[in-house]
Amino acid sequence: MAEMISLSINGVSIRVPAGTMVAAAVLIAGETMFRRSVSGEARGPLCGMGVCFECRVTIDEAPHCRSCQIICRDGMKVRTG
């Protein structure tokens, strides 16, 4: 069994296996809307490889992080929207 780590997604704490990407953790937490587009549409990951920037979230207060390229760390605080 992989080691489990905890992080919070929009204030809700979840546990995921170590090595999980932040984008996967956000979807595991049941959130589908990662960001709002300039005209207010809900958006989520598209390319899964770091080029489209649709999966951007705020991680530990740093805005515009590409969640498909960042691995979850224990205690991380992720915000969508």
Place this chain on the structure above:
Amino acid sequence: MTEARRTVDILVVGAGPAGMAAAVRARESGRGVLVLDDNPAPGGQIWRGGQEHSPSARASSWFAKMAASGAQVIAGARIVDGDAKRQCLTVEMPDSAFEVSYDKLILATGARELFLPFPGWTIPGVMGVGGLQALVKSGLPVTGKRIVVAGSGPLLLAAAAYFRAHGAIVPIVAEQAPVSRLAPFASRLAKHPGKLFQAAALRLALHRSRYRSSCWAIRASETERLESVQLQQHNRVWLEPCEYLAVAYGFISNVELAVLMQCQTGAAGVRVNDLQETSQNQIYCAGECTGIGGVDLSIIEGEIAGYAASGRDDLAGNLFKKRDKARQFAAALESAFALRDELRSLADAGTIICRCEDVTRERLEPMRSWRSAKLQTRCGMGPCQGRICGPILEFLLGLHPESVRPPVFPARVETLLRQEEETRPT
């Protein structure tokens, strides 16, 4: 914090199959090799997630060769700028930045998926085929989820099999190419065992109702969370409920960094000679960024570039025949999965084309050049810098993207400032 400046004999950008093969062969000749990749682990697209997640014996063997080679790898390193004359690149890490000077540069930046817009393609839950596969490889469980796979190319079948193996329900795989092109390709495949996917698998799939040819997605709904997708095959249109729609129409070479380094490109990708040398002195290019050809061709090109960059043209030459064969296969692939004209009319007037700036088709329709599209609508001015909408505009309206301006990826202000300081004459 990493030191601000490094110097290396051979610098490789991209740690996918092509970059790994290049690094291994270059090290064999005793040169110092540094490999940089934006992803958190080496492996590129197909071997994503590094050694633990590598599915095939061949992947494991390249990871082992790589580890034994002594090539240094830095993951999570994104190239944001470069200067061909000064022979250096600017690299951004999560919390630092540095410059690397090289003697020889090997670009192995791979490819990305081609997305074609249709009403609803921006809804969360609509993703790329390799895109969703990448998320599953990164820890997203899909057990019991309904995933419709659509678009074009061999990746559709490989991904569908992958999703099923991870417990997903794949009710249908919708391939836009007609059976009249796929069937001859399938028989040809039998001569190339171990290709992108097995010949037998494709032939079997063609006979199974779940794999539909001449079939594509025309609309996705609802607005905040995907619930279903409308599919069309010939004159029939129906609704397929799903939680994810994985849809992409093949691949586009990542040529941006090569263009920034002033390497010439052609219709397929970066132009190279027999030794994988680009039009720029000291710069080589290998893998999908020279044109889409699959993993076999990427590895061979990487090996040739690695040998050639380290002065072993003789060893490079031994691989030319093997490369020719792989290229023939790539050409057959391209014609089998050629995109049909109907796909140009999937997006209606109100469909968003540029997802960064929310620019709709009707606003882009009157534009006569990329430049005017950018200036008048902001299309391509967002953080993806036209990587997603550029190929779409080319396919829909025939507008060719203009030259690349630095930074090739949005960079932090500190990185750009540092670079300015270093280029200032002292």
